[in-house]
Amino acid sequence: xxxxxRFVIIGADAAGMSAASEARRCAPDLEIVAxxxxxxxxxxxxxxPYLIGGLVEDxxxxxxxxxxxxxxxxxxxxxxxxVTAIDANRRVVRVRELESGAETEHAYNCLLIATGASPLRxxxxxxxxxxxxxxxxxxxxxxxxxxxxxxRPRRAVIVGxxxxxxxxxxxxVRLGLQVRLVQRSQQLFPSVDVExxxxxxxxxxxxxxxxxxxxxxxxxxxxxxxxVADVHTSRGEVPADLVILATGVRPNVEVARTAGVxxxxxxxxxxxxxxxxxxxxxxxxxxxxxxxxxxxxxxxxLPLGTTANKQGRIAGRNAAGGEERFAGIVGTAVTRVFDLxxxxxxxxxxxxxxxxxxxxxxxxxxxDHAGYLPDAQSLTVKLVAEQxxxxxxxxxxxxxxxxxxxxxVLATALYTGLTVEDLTRLDLAYAPPFNSVWDPVQxxxxxxxxxx
Amino acid sequence: xxxxxRFVIIGADAAGMSAASEARRCAPDLEIVAxxxxxxxxxxxxxxPYLIGGLVEDxxxxxxxxxxxxxxxxxxxxxxxxVTAIDANRRVVRVRELESGAETEHAYNCLLIATGASPLRxxxxxxxxxxxxxxxxxxxxxxxxxxxxxxRPRRAVIVGxxxxxxxxxxxxVRLGLQVRLVQRSQQLFPSVDVExxxxxxxxxxxxxxxxxxxxxxxxxxxxxxxxVADVHTSRGEVPADLVILATGVRPNVEVARTAGVxxxxxxxxxxxxxxxxxxxxxxxxxxxxxxxxxxxxxxxxLPLGTTANKQGRIAGRNAAGGEERFAGIVGTAVTRVFDLxxxxxxxxxxxxxxxxxxxxxxxxxxxDHAGYLPDAQSLTVKLVAEQxxxxxxxxxxxxxxxxxxxxxVLATALYTGLTVEDLTRLDLAYAPPFNSVWDPVQxxxxxxxxxx
Numbered sequence: 001x002x003x004x005x006r007f008v009i010i011g012a013d014a015a016g017m018s019a020a021s022e023a024r025r026c027a028p029d030l031e032i033v034a035x036x037x038x039x040x041x042x043x044x045x046x047x048x049p050y051l052i053g054g055l056v057e058d059x060x061x062x063x064x065x066x067x068x069x070x071x072x073x074x075x076x077x078x079x080x081x082x083v084t085a086i087d088a089n090r091r092v093v094r095v096r097e098l099e100s101g102a103e104t105e106h107a108y109n110c111l112l113i114a115t116g117a118s119p120l121r122x123x124x125x126x127x128x129x130x131x132x133x134x135x136x137x138x139x140x141x142x143x144x145x146x147x148x149x150x151x152r153p154r155r156a157v158i159v160g161x162x163x164x165x166x167x168x169x170x171x172x173v174r175l176g177l178q179v180r181l182v183q184r185s186q187q188l189f190p191s192v193d194v195e196x197x198x199x200x201x202x203x204x205x206x207x208x209x210x211x212x213x214x215x216x217x218x219x220x221x222x223x224x225x226x227x228v229a230d231v232h233t234s235r236g237e238v239p240a241d242l243v244i245l246a247t248g249v250r251p252n253v254e255v256a257r258t259a260g261v262x263x264x265x266x267x268x269x270x271x272x273x274x275x276x277x278x279x280x281x282x283x284x285x286x287x288x289x290x291x292x293x294x295x296x297x298x299x300x301x302l303p304l305g306t307t308a309n310k311q312g313r314i315a316g317r318n319a320a321g322g323e324e325r326f327a328g329i330v331g332t333a334v335t336r337v338f339d340l341x342x343x344x345x346x347x348x349x350x351x352x353x354x355x356x357x358x359x360x361x362x363x364x365x366x367x368d369h370a371g372y373l374p375d376a377q378s379l380t381v382k383l384v385a386e387q388x389x390x391x392x393x394x395x396x397x398x399x400x401x402x403x404x405x406x407x408x409v410l411a412t413a414l415y416t417g418l419t420v421e422d423l424t425r426l427d428l429a430y431a432p433p434f435n436s437v438w439d440p441v442q443x444x445x446x447x448x449x450x451x452x
Numbered sequence: 453x454x455x456x457x458r459f460v461i462i463g464a465d466a467a468g469m470s471a472a473s474e475a476r477r478c479a480p481d482l483e484i485v486a487x488x489x490x491x492x493x494x495x496x497x498x499x500x501p502y503l504i505g506g507l508v509e510d511x512x513x514x515x516x517x518x519x520x521x522x523x524x525x526x527x528x529x530x531x532x533x534x535v536t537a538i539d540a541n542r543r544v545v546r547v548r549e550l551e552s553g554a555e556t557e558h559a560y561n562c563l564l565i566a567t568g569a570s571p572l573r574x575x576x577x578x579x580x581x582x583x584x585x586x587x588x589x590x591x592x593x594x595x596x597x598x599x600x601x602x603x604r605p606r607r608a609v610i611v612g613x614x615x616x617x618x619x620x621x622x623x624x625v626r627l628g629l630q631v632r633l634v635q636r637s638q639q640l641f642p643s644v645d646v647e648x649x650x651x652x653x654x655x656x657x658x659x660x661x662x663x664x665x666x667x668x669x670x671x672x673x674x675x676x677x678x679x680v681a682d683v684h685t686s687r688g689e690v691p692a693d694l695v696i697l698a699t700g701v702r703p704n705v706e707v708a709r710t711a712g713v714x715x716x717x718x719x720x721x722x723x724x725x726x727x728x729x730x731x732x733x734x735x736x737x738x739x740x741x742x743x744x745x746x747x748x749x750x751x752x753x754l755p756l757g758t759t760a761n762k763q764g765r766i767a768g769r770n771a772a773g774g775e776e777r778f779a780g781i782v783g784t785a786v787t788r789v790f791d792l793x794x795x796x797x798x799x800x801x802x803x804x805x806x807x808x809x810x811x812x813x814x815x816x817x818x819x820d821h822a823g824y825l826p827d828a829q830s831l832t833v834k835l836v837a838e839q840x841x842x843x844x845x846x847x848x849x850x851x852x853x854x855x856x857x858x859x860x861v862l863a864t865a866l867y868t869g870l871t872v873e874d875l876t877r878l879d880l881a882y883a884p885p886f887n888s889v890w891d892p893v894q895x896x897x898x899x900x901x902x903x904x
Contacts, residue, residue, distance in 0.1 A: 044822065050824075304882070306879065327874075329879045331879070336885045341885075372502075404886040407881045408861045409861065411880055411881065414879075415878050415879065416870065425867070427758065428863055431615070431619075432499050438758075
């Protein structure tokens with residue numbers, strides 16, 4: 001009797017569980033087991049700031065599918081189980097059950113590493129005090145909620161002005177806290193160009209956030225009961241009874257290394273277009289893996305939930321015997337900061353320059369829909385194009401409405417390599433409540449063509 | 453001394469004035485004259501329902517550029533001048549000044565016919581009564597505003613459930629009128645499939661609109677002072693002191709015919725990819741001309757402001773000696789009906805069937821953004837694809853938010869001929885306030901792939 005093949009997944013996050021579901025669809029008899037050191041599987045990590053801000057009433061609402069629901073589909077999820085090592089020769093993983101400390105070995109025919117990413121912590125004293133949090137897994141958010149309930153902090157310092165820092169600023173202000181945002185560089189949301197990011201400064205200040213640019217945290221200081229009370233930054237000392245660290249993440253590649261899995265120059269796990277690592281029968285997907293960047297034609301590392309879901313699905317299909325290629329990313333992201341939305345796709349002007357691409361760019365101010373309607377909002381669209389060919393390289397947008405719409409048009413255009421001239425030819429939807437007869441994307445494209 | 457070339461434009465609407473502006477940009481010395489029988493040039497026709505509803509305060513706000521501003525750029529606009537005939541052999545147009553009745557001839561080297569479209573009027577008695585309006589040119593809207601102010605009608609009958617009828621229903625309800633909408637077929641907004649259009653019925657009723665499907669107007673009856681007081685329809689008699697006719701339009705091709713310009717099978721003026729007619733040095737653009745439909749690979753007639761602007765710009769460039777091709781349309785439209793938005797692009801399932809294309813389709817209900825956020829709204833996305841190839845043929849969406857965004861992604865995908873599988877690979881923007889980690893477009897694409 002031939003045993004069914006066994007697909008083992010390390011990490012029950014978006015990538016891991018997408019892979020499990022897809023493998024189940026493709027191979028009804030495949031044995032599928034996912035291990036995760038944490039206590040929750042398959043939830044929306046991007047929803048955590050809104051859970052803390054109270055827009056999401058209950059953390060269970062963030063869970064897409066429960067362990068029980070996976071079990072009903074024949075997918076075993078073992079939470080609180082840390083995979084400590086992979087023996088690729090014997091095709092086993094070593095698993096430690098965190099509660100009991102018991103160690104066991106589990107065989108696999110095919111393995112997926114979906115270990116995600118973990119927060120980078122600044123190397124400064126005091127970050128182990130109570131009241132200092134990062135926002136990585138659901139447990140972090142629940143712990144922060146408990147702390148908020150119990151100690152009612154009033155003054156928060158957020159360290160880091162990327163999207164988690166910005167979303168946490170919005171949500172802590174929603175809870176009534178005084179918020180200071182400390183950002184090391186002189187620009188928030190560094191994945192957009194400086195003139196697009198500049199709008200964020202005013203929006204934060206308008207909502208009472210105390211913004212401290214070109215500043216870094218030096219130390220968190222203890223007050224009563226082992227809890228944080230002050231933060232020293234390079235610009236001075238500020239009282240803080242809550243500190244959020246949001247200074248970026250790094251890929252979790254330790255367990256992959258035990259199997260001899262190679263990382264690429266980005267530090268994340270190198271994968272081919274089938275998401276195979278260099279070790280036979282070991283795949284990697286999601287925030288721990290590299291991501292093929294279409295426009296640059298090389299791997300990058302841009303950990304995002306959308307990509308994790310896509311890679312997970314493809315890895316799951318291939319683990320079940322499929323032959324699907326990951327099409328790559330163009331590099332799309334969007335966030336809301338209070339009433340302002342900001343998004344980007346492709347390459348920023350700075351990224352294009354760093355990649356050695358001679359480019360032309362324009363930023364055009366217009367309105368999200370017909371300017372003669374009373375609720376029209378200002379919208380700025382930036383386009384970046386290759387100078388020699390007119391090929392679109394990237395786009396950014398900022399405004400109170402219609403940002404994600406324009407970013408998605410540009411992301412779709414980038415997927416197929418459209419030129420700026422093509423943008424003017426698109427047959428986009430028009431009615432006065434939605435845009436002008438030339439959509440802002442097309443107006444910006446026309447402007448760029450006339451300048452070039 | 454060589455006289456400068458003379459570019460004459462018949463029609464000062466979106467197509468005509470886009471052509472004038474573009475020709476001016478390309479050829480600073482070109483003499484440019486536009487004639488129009490009406491009293492306004494270069495305004496947003498699509499804004500007229502909102503002008504009547506009071507969302508646009510003043511009709512001057514709808515005017516993109518005044519006659520004086522055109523004059524400053526060396527573009528002569530002669531309003532109230534009706535071009536009655538074209539003599540293509542002598543290269544002259546015959547022009548009648550409507551106020552004086554004076555007729556003159558004007559020479560051209562190059563001519564653009566941008567005569568637009570005019571409302572179709574049902575052939576029933578009583579439609580010449582006061583209080584019966586159609587909404588074609590700005591004068592119609594101003595006359596309707598005057599009538600509303602003077603006679604304060606309370607009960608309106610709108611004939612026709614296309615986008616003008618629907619937008620007028622919204623705007624008349626905004627003014628406090630009781631509105632009955634009479635639609636000949638059993639479906640509103642016939643350019644979408646029936647299950648998408650069905651949502652509109654409930655939205656109209658929710659706002660107090662009395663919807664009468666499978667009904668047609670038979671007669672408008674006189675009350676006091678030559679004004680309409682009742683409407684007979686095939687379902688009975690209803691009191692009405694305001695009647696709006698919105699039963700479609702036909703292309704204005706009469707003056708083109710005087711020059712021997714050919715129309716296509718659609719009834720609109722046939723043009724090549726440079727927007728040239730069959731008569732040398734005569735171009736046509738906008739609502740009077742045919743529109744190349746990319747997906748079908750043949751001319752259609754789909755009069756819309758976006759297309760008029762695009763064609764006008766290209767005709768203007770070519771009239772000034774350029775060599776630009778019209779890329780064609782995919783067939784995109786969107787409208788808002790109270791709080792509901794509905795849009796379409798490409799081919800509907802019915803249109804695909806009519807074109808003889810074997811297709812597969814799905815309609816998927818989801819939410820415009822993450823369902824765990826409190827303001828998530830339901831959104832339905834329909835996709836239509838070619839059965840044999842998986843090529844996307846069209847898409848539709850209906851919901852309270854995020855409709856135009858999804859339509860524009862699909863319109864961009866259709867422009868380049870993406871497949872449904874490609875849709876699942878797009879790197880679209882994601883954050884919980886904007887969508888789910890798989891955007892509704894991608895969720896629908898996945899659903900369609902699993903069914904196929």
